[in-house]
Amino acid sequence: xxxxxxxxxxxxxxxxxxxxxxxxxxxxxxxxxxxxxxxxxxxxxxxxxxxxxxxxxxxxxxxxxxxxxxxxxxxxxxxxxxxxxxxxxxxxxxxxxxxxxxxxxxxxxxxxx
Amino acid sequence: xxxxxxxxxxxxxxxxxxxxxxxxxxxxxxxxxxxxxxxxxxxxxxxxxxxxxxxxxxxxxxxxxxxxxxxxxxxxxxxxxxxxxxxxxxxxxxxxxxxxxxxxxxxxxxxxx
Numbered sequence: 001x002x003x004x005x006x007x008x009x010x011x012x013x014x015x016x017x018x019x020x021x022x023x024x025x026x027x028x029x030x031x032x033x034x035x036x037x038x039x040x041x042x043x044x045x046x047x048x049x050x051x052x053x054x055x056x057x058x059x060x061x062x063x064x065x066x067x068x069x070x071x072x073x074x075x076x077x078x079x080x081x082x083x084x085x086x087x088x089x090x091x092x093x094x095x096x097x098x099x100x101x102x103x104x105x106x107x108x109x110x111x112x113x
Numbered sequence: 114x115x116x117x118x119x120x121x122x123x124x125x126x127x128x129x130x131x132x133x134x135x136x137x138x139x140x141x142x143x144x145x146x147x148x149x150x151x152x153x154x155x156x157x158x159x160x161x162x163x164x165x166x167x168x169x170x171x172x173x174x175x176x177x178x179x180x181x182x183x184x185x186x187x188x189x190x191x192x193x194x195x196x197x198x199x200x201x202x203x204x205x206x207x208x209x210x211x212x213x214x215x216x217x218x219x220x221x222x223x224x225x226x
Contacts, residue, residue: 099169
């Protein structure tokens with residue numbers, strides 16, 4: 001299978017600061033890595049994803065980096081705002097079994113105004 | 114607003130009741146998923162339908178019965194549930210090919226009395 005570990009479990013930052021969430025995976029066959037944001041009472045929403053042929057991807061204040069050698073990927077949020085407060089999940093999937101997403105345990109981000 | 118619509122949003126049922134959860138998407142996606150999510154945990158895969166055929170059953174108890182009437186609809190039939198089945202049930206869809214995100218609905222909050 002695949003084991004995805006996510007850290008930290010909770011993260012509290014001041015508005016305007018940066019936040020970084022890290023995930024590691026165990027199976028080198030994993031090649032697709034989405035990140036989801038889940039607000040209270042809502043389903044997970046895709047915020048950014050990265051494929052294994054790319055080392056970094058950016059979308060406005062959000063960026064994801066991937067280190068295939070070390071088998072880890074990270075979510076970077078700059079200039080955090082209170083509306084960034086939510087639970088964030090990383091996930092990994094393999095080309096041979098692409099319908100199965102292996103989720104990390106989640107990070108609760110609290111952005112203090 | 115999500116593009117995957119789930120009904121009902123909330124459901125309370127007794128252990129002897131029979132009910133169904135419904136999910137609909139109009140993105141032309143060919144894969145649909147049922148997940149179970151407990152509080153403060155990541156989504157846990159239950160079933161995957163690919164091109165309207167059941168392709169993954171994660172050893173889910175038979176009191177949960179999925180159905181995919183067509184490529185846009187997914188149902189989850191519930192019968193004789195246990196209190197530990199109380200959870201948020203999420204539906205998701207994806208194009209059904211490699212390296213593509215799953216898009217989640219906002220879920221049905223199920224409580225078993």
